[in-house]
Amino acid sequence: MSAINYSEKIPNNVNLGEDRTLQRALESWQPSFLNWWDDVGPEGSVGYDVYLRTAVSVDPQGWAQFGHVKMRDYRWGIFLNPAEAGRTIHFGDHLGEKAWQDVPGEHRANLRRIIVTQGDTEPASVEQQRHLGLTAPSMYDLRNLFQVNVEEGRHLWAMVYLLHKHFGRDGREEAEALLERQSGDENNPRILGAFNEKTPDWLSFFMFTYFTDRDGKFQLAALSESAFDPLARTTRFMLTEEAHHMFVGESGVSRVLQRTCQVMNELRTDDVARLRAAGVIDLPTIQRYLNFHYSVTIDLFGADQSSNAATFYSSGLKGRYEEGKRMDDHRLHEQHYKVLQVVDGKLQEKEVPMLNALNEVLRDDYIKDSNAGVARWNKVMEKAGIDFRLTVPHKAFNRQIGALAGVRMSPDGRVLSPQEWALREGEWLPTAEDRAFVASLMGRCIEPGKFAGWIAPPVMGINRQPVDFEYVRFN
Ligand SMILES: [Fe+2]
Ligand SMILES: [Fe+2]
DSSP: OOBOBOSSSSOBSSOGGGOHHHHHHHHHHHHHHHHHHHHHSSTTOTTOEEEEEEESBOSSSSOEEEEEEEGGGOOOOBOOOOOOTTOBOOSSTTTTSBOBSSOOGGGHHHHHHHHHHHHHHHHHHHHHTTTGGGGOSOHHHHHHHHHHHHHHHHHHHHHHHHHHHHSHHHHHHHHHHHHHOOTTOSSSOOSSGGGGSOOOSHHHHHHIIIIIHHHHHHHHHHHTTOSBHHHHHHHHHHHHHHHHHHHHHHHHHHHHHHHHHHHHHHHTOOOHHHHHHTTOOOHHHHHHHHHHHHHHHHGGGOOSSOHHHHHHHHTTSSOOTTGGGOOSOSSOTTOEEEEEEEETTEEEEEEEEGGGGHHHHHHHHHHHHHHHHHHHHHHHHHHHTOOOOOOOOOTTTTOOSSTTTTOOBOTTSOBOOHHHHHHHHHHHSOOHHHHHHHHHHOOOOOSTTOOOTTSOOOSSOGGGOOTTSOOEEOO
8 A cells, every 4th residue: 555656657655656647647757757857956967876765664673775876767657655545634624524535626726826836835845956066065965955956856746746736737737837837037036035045064964954944844733733634634745854964964064063162162162253264164154144144034934814814724724733642622612822013112912712823833943943953053152161042043033934024123132223133133143244254165975985174974864874885976
């Protein structure tokens, strides 16, 4: 059931061969996908053999198999977690009814929108990261970048399958449009703001995979509760891949910190100019990058009060994070939640109906999860005997979406005058100078076992291979 059929042009575990029309439709989308990959996927990587994992089954044990493959030949395909017999809807106004195997007419537009919005982020991140291979700090990191890229490509396949199978002609048109929008394009940008930002350097990449891929985790987790069973099963499998992306981010930032702390101790200094001259990224710059990626990412959860969020929940389309583990009535009609607003220059909490605040609920769950990793980063400084600590900025810092959009706020939560903000912004968000400095460190360091001077090697290699393993063969 969960084994994947690799003998077909499109690997799948959904018996694609039994549905000729769907199979033909997807086979005709496949060349467009490959053209997209060639045009805006990882630059200059066509001839490389990369040590990648490929899903061979969706079972929890050993779902992945490792080997050197050309990325263009990666077995992108359609993998759903096994169906749960007799699954019922466990939240919203349809609670207790049978989960849907097909899209109910009245929810068609909303479901399509949810799937397209999720689908759009997947190719967007590949586009954002396409130049990074040219400045990889090691062969190990290069391989991790490529692994993330091919899996985001597969996530696009996952959403395109749902569109083709369940949304007819509209779905096919949406699938085409997913390859036409482009990250940062003036005329036809990606749907969400954070996915039109640049990922110009590897510190940004690690912050992105830590913070923004984690947004992916929370969105997918909420969709894995969906009453629309194929969406729930698809996103559940995607979540297993997402875990690796966040590992790349968390361990990446951790290794940058480790290297900086090492040089701080060697030189016995925290002087930014001296550390930069020694070729490492000073801790205040890392904090500014963190502030930027964190604030841009929490905007992705949407407006703090949203009638769409209420509709999505009540109609069973999108649940809360870990809906099944919560001990309430799973309908939420009588419940309230606190959101923030600024009144007379001060932040205030306001109680609103919880159904309307579900974006905020998910954002708060995300914030808790993010903070845990930041605490682990701080252990690196603690161990090195350095008293600098990273912090996540206040939820209202640098927001562009919702009631807090445009509020001038310090990272520690004080409302500021426009003058004070203008004066101090450069202490809190990466400046052009910071970015230019980080960019100046980005050179290509790709001999097996060698690492750029601004990052420490990892503790372990991938799939129990040594750190100096030949993860990428350049041919
Ligand atoms: Fe993804
Ligand atoms: Fe991801």
